[in-house]
Amino acid sequence: MARGHRVHVVDFNVGDRIYRRGLTHHGFRGALEQLPAFLEALYQRHAITDQVMFGDRRPVHRPAIEVAKRQGIRNHVFEEGYLRPFWVTLEREGVNGHSLLPRNPDWYLQAAAQLGPPPPAKRFRTRFQVRAVHDVAYHLAGLANPVAFPRYRNHAPITAPREYSGYIKRFTTLRMTRRRRQDSACIQRLASGKAPYFVLALQLNGDAQIRDHSPFKDMRQVIETTLRSFAAHAPEHAQLVIKNHPLDMGLIDYTTTLRALEAELGLAGRLHYLETGDLNILLESAAGMLTVNSTSGLVALEHGCPTLTLSDPIYALPGLTFCGPLDVFWGGATPPDAELFQAFRTTLLHCAQINGGFYCRTGIELAIANAVPQLEGQHSPLEALLSCLPNVA
Incomplete structure (x- = not known):
């Protein structure tokens, strides 16, 4: 707002409302199937250009992403850092399995050579007790949900x-x-x-x-x-x-x-x-x-430890992780290519990670300062890199 942007927030529960003081609020109290129409009208009415969220798999986030794409609105998705503890993830359109990061090992070698040394991290301390207090406060506020947001359903499988x-x-x-x-x-x-x-x-x-x-x-x-x-x-x-x-x-x-x-x-x-x-x-x-x-x-790869993934994370690349079946891994595990890992890590830090955190004041201030240029940019660092170094796998 201080930089000339209008900010609107959509609240789905009382905790959302309490933790977003000083902003223009729009409470969604309908059934989940009504959310796309609600968002379409909201975005058109206020000429929304960008959408920011934490995670891309919550039931309310999935339709929001699709609505934004249909209207030409850019999605900015925060998530816990791929590299921790002093980094958080910020990508356009999706994270983890929906990331725009290529799956071509050679691309990372070329990208790292073009990007130069990885950015350094400012360190900070996160106290679990502070995170716990805010989590409890957020859920205590939820005691009012049956009255204020009667159709809200928490995405978490455990109460x-x-x-x-x-x-x-x-x-x-x-x-x-x-x-x-x-x-x-x-x-x-x-x-x-x-x-x-x-x-x-x-x-x-x-x-x-x-x-x-x-x-x-x-x-x-x-x-x-x-x-x-x-x-x-x-x-x-x-x-x-x-x-x-x-x-x-x-x-x-x-x-x-x-x-x-x-x-x-x-x-x-x-x-x-x-x-x-x-x-x-x-x-x-x-x-x-x-x-x-x-x-x-990623911690294992940093140690040069042979690594097998049982699904398909962003780092499951030939030369980094073991690409054969589980039954073969026990006798055929090979260590990751050190040069490729450094190239992958360097690219992540330049294009998908920002120095900061979510659970202490210093970390939050760092994350805000480092996120603003990406939120305001026409293209994300990864999009800009892909435009000049296309993925040709």
Whole structure:
């Protein structure tokens, strides 16, 4: 607004309204099927030129993106950073599986040579407690939704009270304190041992990356698929480490699932389940890393660790990730091409990442300052690069 732009926001619930003070509000209180017509009229009435959102897979975002495209409105999509912790994602039209990023390894080598050194990151500290307070406040405001927004339905598969109870149970027990010590000792034994070990990094069960961008219905199916392949095709002396996501709510008993599969598949002594632990230390000596489509795959590639993705994230490129089937990975894993990874990383930082964060004042101020030039530009950095360096794969 201070730069001469008119800003309109669409509210879908009371939390939206409270956290967007000082702006022109338009509350949508209809059924989801009425949203396209509501947006079409709104955009035409106010001559909207650009649309900004966080994520592109929520039920209210998908029709909004399509309406904007039909009307020639540019979509700007924010998301958690592909590279973390000091970066957030900002792309035109879509992120993750809908990103405009090419899937041609040679293109990244040419792009990096043209772009030059990657931009540096200003560092900042994000306190989980601050993020938690705002999350609770947002959901407390939602208590008024049945009156103010009676047709609103949260996109999350788990209700906030159940989510909070899971976090409290997982992170405030003496059992977790013991697990941290045990997990740290386990990582040290694996790293100093002679037996090769592979790492399966779990993701959040209800994440859109699993629901919308993978062939799996949940993480239990991922675990079972991986363990059955490991039992049948991995070297007999190989170990498998299953590491839980650091922000998992603790609502799924992975230990019981693993014990049952361990007994069924004859894997006693070869499986290790970690609730906690430093992934970076774990990956330094790992024989390979498996993920569905998590950004932890990029961490593995940065360590030069052979990596297999079980779906199709933006970094699943020949020369970076293992392109063969899962059954072959255990005996045929090859490390990523270091030059290609640096080229890919450099291109990401120039074209799809901005220095900043969502959960502390310093991070937010950085993100705003770095996002404004891209929001105002006729073309995004990636679009500009593609215009002069077309993807000819």
